[in-house]
Amino acid sequence: MAKRGVKLDYAYCLGKVIGAQGIADKELVDLSAKVAQVHQRLGEQRQAGDLGFMDLPDQPAQLLETILEEAARLSSIADDLVVLGIGGSALGATAVDMALKGALRYAQPAGPGGMRLFVADNSDPRFFGSLLDRVDLERTAFAVISKSGSTAETMSQFLVVKELLERRLGKEETLRRLVFITDPAKGNLRLIAKEEPVPILSVPPNVGGRYSVLSPVGLLPLACAGHDIQALLAGAGAMAEACASPELEKNPAYMLAALNYGFYQRGRNVLVMMPYATDLFGLAQWFAQLWAESLGKAQSLDGSTVNLGQTPVAAVGATDQHSQLQLYMEGPQDKLIMFLTLGNYGRDLSIPDLYPRIDALSYLGGRSLAELVQAEARATAAALASQGRPSYSLRLPAIGPEVLGEVIYLLELATVMTGGLLNINPLDQPGVELSKKLSYGLMGRKGFEAEAKQMRSLDAGDQYLI
Ligand SMILES: O=P(O)(O)OC[C@H]1O[C@](O)(CO)[C@@H](O)[C@@H]1O
Numbered sequence: 001m002a003k004r005g006v007k008l009d010y011a012y013c014l015g016k017v018i019g020a021q022g023i024a025d026k027e028l029v030d031l032s033a034k035v036a037q038v039h040q041r042l043g044e045q046r047q048a049g050d051l052g053f054m055d056l057p058d059q060p061a062q063l064l065e066t067i068l069e070e071a072a073r074l075s076s077i078a079d080d081l082v083v084l085g086i087g088g089s090a091l092g093a094t095a096v097d098m099a100l101k102g103a104l105r106y107a108q109p110a111g112p113g114g115m116r117l118f119v120a121d122n123s124d125p126r127f128f129g130s131l132l133d134r135v136d137l138e139r140t141a142f143a144v145i146s147k148s149g150s151t152a153e154t155m156s157q158f159l160v161v162k163e164l165l166e167r168r169l170g171k172e173e174t175l176r177r178l179v180f181i182t183d184p185a186k187g188n189l190r191l192i193a194k195e196e197p198v199p200i201l202s203v204p205p206n207v208g209g210r211y212s213v214l215s216p217v218g219l220l221p222l223a224c225a226g227h228d229i230q231a232l233l234a235g236a237g238a239m240a241e242a243c244a245s246p247e248l249e250k251n252p253a254y255m256l257a258a259l260n261y262g263f264y265q266r267g268r269n270v271l272v273m274m275p276y277a278t279d280l281f282g283l284a285q286w287f288a289q290l291w292a293e294s295l296g297k298a299q300s301l302d303g304s305t306v307n308l309g310q311t312p313v314a315a316v317g318a319t320d321q322h323s324q325l326q327l328y329m330e331g332p333q334d335k336l337i338m339f340l341t342l343g344n345y346g347r348d349l350s351i352p353d354l355y356p357r358i359d360a361l362s363y364l365g366g367r368s369l370a371e372l373v374q375a376e377a378r379a380t381a382a383a384l385a386s387q388g389r390p391s392y393s394l395r396l397p398a399i400g401p402e403v404l405g406e407v408i409y410l411l412e413l414a415t416v417m418t419g420g421l422l423n424i425n426p427l428d429q430p431g432v433e434l435s436k437k438l439s440y441g442l443m444g445r446k447g448f449e450a451e452a453k454q455m456r457s458l459d460a461g462d463q464y465l466i
Contacts, residue, residue: 038420052206084144088209114226149187284314349382
């Protein structure tokens with residue numbers, strides 16, 4: 001069995017530790033039976049080819065070769081890679097790049113460590129325009145990532161960039177700076193690539209956007225940025241092995257799902273992911289999409305209206321101890337906290353003892369910042385537990401590609417298991433369609449005249465206060 005580093009500590013979820021708000025032994029037994037049933041269903045779905053994300057740790061060597069070759073080609077002609085993509089086509093690459101290169105990664109010059117990765121996941125012209133102003137177009141490549149090939153934000157950015165590049169560099173040089181990642185058979189990017197020779201990689205059809213970070217969607221940008229994508233996949237593979245058992249007590253993804261589900265049933269409608277590392281904030285944002293789009297559903301699998309879902313919140317420790325913790329400690333008993341802690345920060349700064357006569361400072365002297373932030377993580381979980389407020393911790397030995405692969409796979413499988421426990425479909429997202437269609441109507445897209453009309457009737461009119 002491959003070596004694994006991530007551990008799940010759930011002591012502060014248990015009734016015997018935190019009292020009546022915690023999960024009792026008997027409940028765990030009941031949850032265990034439910035999990036075993038869903039495990040069987042997931043097995044059938046996997047057999048039917050519906051759970052493509054579970055196969056991503058074991059991708060064909062040939063595909064990885066192709067990804068690495070394309071990354072080498074792009075980095076030979078450009079210093080920066082701009083991803084044009086949104087949602088699941090953006091958040092995974094951001095999460096891993098931010099974790100591995102640091103939240104301040106844009107401040108680093110591009111160099112032997114790989115290309116700088118910019119993820120332009122918004123059609124906001126102020127943001128996108130200033131990004132285009134800052135990069136050197138001659139030394140910038142663009143990865144257009146859209147499974148559907150029709151997402152308005154991504155496709156409009158592509159049109160802007162294509163025209164800009166062509167005007168500046170001509171058609172041939174423009175095409176050299178592009179790569180498409182999309183569905184293997186359909187969509188507008190496929191159509192365009194038939195006419196214009198742009199390299200194109202496929203998103204497996206059975207892998208939805210938010211489960212796609214370990215497919216070319218995440219792997220190509222990450223390889224361009226110089227990250228070890230094989231190590232990322234190896235970590236995911238090790239976690240997949242560790243999550244093979246149908247037994248709750250032997251399967252960390254299932255335990256995570258059971259805890260989230262158990263607490264949701266008890267009215268904990270909010271799940272806060274709070275890594276104690278600024279560089280992991282992108283991971284918390286990636287998880288927010290995974291959890292929200294997968295579990296926020298109107299209908300159960302039997303067709304009845306249920307309107308379920310636990311609201312994910314992305315927080316970061318210790319920063320949000322001084323922003324949100326007051327609410328978590330004393331606000332409604334509707335939250336469950338998932339901490340991510342680090343055994344090793346990869347670097348440390350010792351705190352000098354500059355004022356030995358000031359007690360409120362001298363205790364810090366001789367300690368280190370890693371000791372402080374680790375103590376704060378422990379203290380926050382303990383403080384919450386003392387008020388009967390549950391939390392669990394994913395303990396990461398350090399930040400590295402293997403560990404991130406483990407966490408990604410763990411959370412994806414936990415999400416699908418939670419969907420099974422809730423008896424909803426965690427793989428679709430019907431609720432995002434209406435606003436897309438109404439936007440098409442507003443923007444005058446052919447075929448959406450009815451939506452334009454609907455929009456006029458829905459427009460409530462303006463009621464200004466000032
Ligand atoms: O990759 P695409 O097709 O551009 O979709 C981007 C995102 O849009 C959504 O469909 C929701 O609007 C997500 O599920 C998806 O990750």
